Amino acid sequence: MYEAFYGLSSKPFQLSPDPNFYFGSKQHRRAKAYLDYGVLRNDGFIVITGEIGAGKTTLLRGLLDSLNRSNVVIGNVVTTQLDADDTLRMVGAAFGVRVKDAPKSELLMTLEAFFVNQVTQGKRCLLIVDEAQNLTARAVEELRMLSNFQFANQSLLQTFLVGQPEFRSILQKPEMEQFRQRVAATCHIGPLDEDETQRYIEHRLKCAGSTGKPTFDHDAFPAIHKASNGIPRRINRLCDRLLLLGFMQGRTQLTLADVKEVLRDIAQESETPRHTDASPLDSMPARLADSRPAALDSAPGALDVARLKLGLAEAEGLSGEIAALSAGHDADRLQRLERSVMRLERINLQTLALLQKLVDAVKQP
Numbered sequence: 001m002y003e004a005f006y007g008l009s010s011k012p013f014q015l016s017p018d019p020n021f022y023f024g025s026k027q028h029r030r031a032k033a034y035l036d037y038g039v040l041r042n043d044g045f046i047v048i049t050g051e052i053g054a055g056k057t058t059l060l061r062g063l064l065d066s067l068n069r070s071n072v073v074i075g076n077v078v079t080t081q082l083d084a085d086d087t088l089r090m091v092g093a094a095f096g097v098r099v100k101d102a103p104k105s106e107l108l109m110t111l112e113a114f115f116v117n118q119v120t121q122g123k124r125c126l127l128i129v130d131e132a133q134n135l136t137a138r139a140v141e142e143l144r145m146l147s148n149f150q151f152a153n154q155s156l157l158q159t160f161l162v163g164q165p166e167f168r169s170i171l172q173k174p175e176m177e178q179f180r181q182r183v184a185a186t187c188h189i190g191p192l193d194e195d196e197t198q199r200y201i202e203h204r205l206k207c208a209g210s211t212g213k214p215t216f217d218h219d220a221f222p223a224i225h226k227a228s229n230g231i232p233r234r235i236n237r238l239c240d241r242l243l244l245l246g247f248m249q250g251r252t253q254l255t256l257a258d259v260k261e262v263l264r265d266i267a268q269e270s271e272t273p274r275h276t277d278a279s280p281l282d283s284m285p286a287r288l289a290d291s292r293p294a295a296l297d298s299a300p301g302a303l304d305v306a307r308l309k310l311g312l313a314e315a316e317g318l319s320g321e322i323a324a325l326s327a328g329h330d331a332d333r334l335q336r337l338e339r340s341v342m343r344l345e346r347i348n349l350q351t352l353a354l355l356q357k358l359v360d361a362v363k364q365p
Helices: 026-041 056-066 084-094 104-120 137-146 166-171 174-180 194-207 220-228 232-249 256-270 293-298 312-363
Strands: 045-050 072-078 124-130 157-163 183-189
Touching (some): 072 084, 194 232, 220 232
Parallel strands (some): 045 183
């Protein structure tokens, strides 16, 4: 949408992984070195963990693109909460092996025969398991058993396990001892630091064909790093909105004030809406719910002091609480309406400015 305005050849901050935008931070370079080592070794397990959006998938896709697909057979599995047998079926399906309705013993023999066949053709089999933190202990054990398949002293299957940080805790459990002995290398991808965040943003703009536009004020980068915690996907989301804001306002220079405005908009969009139709009675203290419900049922919408057998002071106190709740409810609704109107007004102004630019462009000879 805004690429032409900034003179870009592609969208620099898309959320989907793209190896063409790979940024080699210290931790990403370290993880890539482990992956390269694992590929050369062709044995055991390589474990890579990282926060959601840290760049694990981008790293993997870059590795896969560098492999010679003519002699590597790759199976991709994205795990959910599956039991051990279903995990084996997912592995078989990932390699295109017929596994429907086959008992476990037959499934294992079929997988082994497939792996042996690939090796005899001069090929190797690589299994990539994403979202590995969802694996059960029994499923991990089944994957370990698959690593026992050998042909002429050569391992038939190598596995990369990619998951979120909690997978590291899973691997430290006592029952994972045998599996840990099969792990050739493990690496964790953490967040970018403040300097890397700036270089990451500049790198992606350059990859998208930037020739100097847009530009960021120096004090905008620390704010972006703080808001995103250095997680690449969060940086992408924030910067994409910043570029959209600059486009709508006709500016190529993005400032700290712009960062704060986008953060406010995102925060408002993330707010959980409250139930505006709820009665004040829904928010009354629990002690009121026990005060003779039969009387309330027989006289909805009114409090009959005589039938409830309440003293005058207590009844006045209850009425005061209801009035206060009603006033607070109305005030809260008014504030929400005011925020909505202000936001709509800002959007309308930005839209009018954009339409004016389009009209001016059409008028030019």
